[in-house]
Amino acid sequence: MLAMPNRPALLRLPLTAAIAAAVLLTTGIAGAQAKPAKPAKAAQAVKATASKSASVRRASADTVDLAAARTGLPASVTAALRRANVPLSAASFYVVKVGAPQARVSWNAETPMNPASTMKVVTTFAGLQLLGPDYRWLTSLYADSEPTADGTVRGNVYLRGRGDPKLVPEEMAKLVATARNAGATTIDGDVVLDRSFFADAAEGTYTIDGESQRAYNVNPDALLYAFKTLSFTITPDAAGRTVDVAVTPALAQLRVENRLTLTNGRCGDWRSRATPNIAPQPDGTVVATFEGTYSGDCGERVVNLATLSHSDFIWGGFVAEWQAAGGRFAHMPGLRSGAVPRGAFLLSRHYGQPLGDVVRDINKFSNNVMARQLFLTIGAEMDRSGPASTARSAQVIRRWLTRQGLDMPGLVLDNGSGLSREERISAYDMARLLQQALASDVGYTLVDSLPILGVDGTLRNRLTRAHAAGNAYLKTGTLADVRALAGYVDATNGSRYVVVAYINHPNASAAQEAHDALMEWVFRGAP
Structure with missing residues (x-):
């Protein structure tokens, strides 16, 4: 059990005792104007104060021990919550050894909580199973006509996207290079954007905190380019x-x-x-x-x-890459939106990075817009009845969970990234999903995508000198009033534990110590 740091006795006193102590100190300072106390009485007063301080310390320790006994949590965790002024009612925990029939810790475990970015675990596991680790997003370039003998494309070119979350300059350059190698040198028309794979409402303008130019608030788009940043x-x-x-x-x-x-x-x-x-x-x-x-x-x-619109961003990126590759325009192309016409000539198609690699970026670095792109892609690919929407994706994932035997009545899916005030999942349900993922054919890929404690991703600076460093694979999550942790800890006893911890409280940001203490306790084998 971790030792509680020593603090001055005065800080642990009840209010009345603290006032009394302050009066005693003040009297001591102004002693020249006060009637001196008899030595015996002064000693008795000091002894009584020390006795009260010791009683307060014992009461505080007893409270922590009672909380630990009631929850099954180690005293180091409950003490850290007390120091952060987070009540136990605002936290939930679930710790279970992989394959064990009973949880080592279960507190408020079936209460749906805001999971912040740990919701990405649900989205990425669903994506890996439903689409497969080798799934690649397709971006295509069409033209009104085949290039002429001198390489001129007469008419418009059409960029059609299917939600690639990592269409960055290096990938756009490959798309352009294929078109150039096919003989296209000059475009004599406009650039038309076909973004119909995602519903128009998928972009939206909502941000969780009003910071519209922050990269984490970028909304999804079928032609997302360079994270629109x-x-x-x-x-x-x-x-x-x-x-x-x-x-x-x-x-x-x-x-x-x-x-x-x-x-x-x-x-x-x-x-x-x-x-x-x-x-x-x-x-x-x-x-x-x-x-x-x-x-x-x-x-x-x-x-x-994060500035400009999605349309302006992708148009500017394509035109710049076309020119960088030696391509020309008969005139500066205009920007339009529309569907690729039937019978259009295919100039180039490009398959993006495999989902297995994209999932690493999503989880290691908690990339919100990439998670939202994947969430929408799941709905679009598994339900071809129309353009992608968050509602369709949520339905697809719920059906998939049911087939897995993971019905979750308290689950609320919003955008799949955790950057939401609406999303909910219980610690128990998240733990069930983590157990299922570990036993699945994509278990290694999912675990490999999670940040490693003290090593990389969002955990690279966390507990770097602790014994648990390098032995925990966990997705983190933070919002203004949320602190979350979900994943796996490999203990010194050779066992692997599933660990889920959620705090939903205005003081959540001050409670990191509680989660750190939990990880170290589990690493020691949850003694």
């Missing part, structure tokens, strides 16, 4: 005279105006000075303007901004 890298030059600004991905309509001046001194609030003003211009270009000073002490910094 611009990454600006600000770097002072080695000579200490100028500040360089680079941006990825390249967008044809984007122009950077760098007016930053390099200064000396403390770095301070670098972000406010290194965040550009992004403004569309009358000629159709978009200008990102950097102004003000930037301290060389800041070194290289990166600013990520």
Whole structure:
């Protein structure tokens, strides 16, 4: 059992005792103006105060021990919850050795809780089983006509997406290269975007916290490109005279105006000075303007901004990659939306990275938009009755769970990423799913996708020097009032445990110590 850190006795006193102690201290300071106490009485007063402090410590320890006995949790966990001012009623835990008939810990385990990003475990396991680890998303480029002898494509070209969550510049370059190798050199028409694989409502404008330019809030799209996020890298030059600004991905309509001046001194609030003003211009270009000073002490910094619409982003990315590959346009192409016409000529098709690799990115780095892309893809591929929607995906996953024998009456699926105030699952149901996943044919792939404690992903800086480091594979989750943990811990006794822990409370952010204590306790074999 972990030892509780020592704290000054005064901090553990009830309010009346704390006031009494404060009075005693004040009297001592002002002793010259007070009638001196007789030595015997003074000693008795000190002894009585010490006795009260010891009683308070015993009462506090007794409370922790009672909570531990009632929940089955170790005292280190219940004590950490008390220090964070999180009541046991706001937490749920389920710990079971893989294959054991009975849980080692089960507290509030069947109460549906907001799981935050641990909901990605449900989405990725469903995707791996329903679509298969080798599933690849398809992005296609069509044209109104076959390229002429001189390589001119007369008419429009059509980009049709099927929700690839990792259509990044390197992948777009492959799509373009295939079209160029097929003989296309010049496009004499517009770029038409076919985004019909996802329902129009899939994009939406809702964000969980109103931060619409944060990358984690990007909404899904059938033609998601580079996570719809611009990454600006600000770097002072080695000579200490100028500040360089680079941006990825390249967008044809984007122009950077760098007016930053390099200064000396403390770095301070670098972000406010290194965040550009992004403004569309009358000629159709978009200008990102950097102004003000930037301290060389800041070194290289990166600013990520989710800006522009999905349509503008993919159009600019395609045009830039076409030109980078040596392709030309008879005139700057316009941007349109529409379906690929029947009989259109296929210029190029590109299959993205396999789902098994994508799942690693989703879980290791808790990528919300990639999880949402997968969630919608599951519905679209398994139910071909129409464009993807969150409702259709939720129905498909519920039917799949039922076939697995995992009926979950308290499960609430919203977008599949956990970036939601609506999603719910109980610790017990999540543990059942983790047990099922481990026994499945995709168990290794799923476990391999989870962050490793103290090693990588969202757990790379957690308990790095603890004995449990390197022996726990867990998905984390945090929202303003949620802290969550779900996955596997390999214990010193050779057993593997399924561990699920949820806290739903305004003080959840202060309760990481409770989850850390739980992981270390399980690692020691849940003694």
